[in-house]
Amino acid sequence: MPALSPEILAQCPDPAEYLLCSSHQGWEPDEAFGHSRHAPTHRFRQYVCKPCNSKAAKARRHLARDYDFQRKYGIDQKQRDAMVAEQDGKCYTCGKPEAESRHGQLCVDHCHDTGTVRRMLCNVCNLAMGMLNDDPATLLRMADMIAEFKSEVVTR
Numbered sequence: 001m002p003a004l005s006p007e008i009l010a011q012c013p014d015p016a017e018y019l020l021c022s023s024h025q026g027w028e029p030d031e032a033f034g035h036s037r038h039a040p041t042h043r044f045r046q047y048v049c050k051p052c053n054s055k056a057a058k059a060r061r062h063l064a065r066d067y068d069f070q071r072k073y074g075i076d077q078k079q080r081d082a083m084v085a086e087q088d089g090k091c092y093t094c095g096k097p098e099a100e101s102r103h104g105q106l107c108v109d110h111c112h113d114t115g116t117v118r119r120m121l122c123n124v125c126n127l128a129m130g131m132l133n134d135d136p137a138t139l140l141r142m143a144d145m146i147a148e149f150k151s152e153v154v155t156r
């Protein structure tokens with residue numbers, strides 16, 4: 001441990017009962033630290049109090065989640081949120097609000113050939129497109145057909 005400054009030492013309420021947390025640089029009673037500090041091998045390690053420890057663990061878990069997300073979808077959570085915001089929080093193709101998509105989340109849609117991230121879609125649009133092999137010709141014909149018979153209903 002680096003030498004403690006006199007200012008920090010002066011803040012110690014009782015050297016027998018308190019340890020310095022090297023993370024937040026504050027004196028905490030013995031109970032605030034994990035039991036491992038009693039092991040002789042840990043005598044010279046830097047002590048970190050339990051709240052600082054769990055804060056660090058939480059940050060590590062968060063990082064791990066971000067990493068998984070990035071690996072799975074090719075973008076990180078921030079980029080994802082930015083894309084959703086750009087689409088006003090709605091599915092790009094059907095305009096359904098994000099909350100109505102499965103798990104209240106829009107899907108990151110990829111081009112199945114290149115893996116490029118395209119847009120954010122609701123789970124139904126994402127699934128439908130995939131089932132039709134992302135084939136523009138099929139989808140266009142489908143759209144034309146639906147429109148054709150819809151207009152027939154209206155004019156009849």
Ligand SMILES: [Zn+2]
Pocket residue numbers: 021022023024025026048049050051052053
């Ligand atoms: Zn601490």
Ligand SMILES: [Zn+2]
Pocket residue numbers: 091092093094095096121122123124125126
């Ligand atoms: Zn949709």
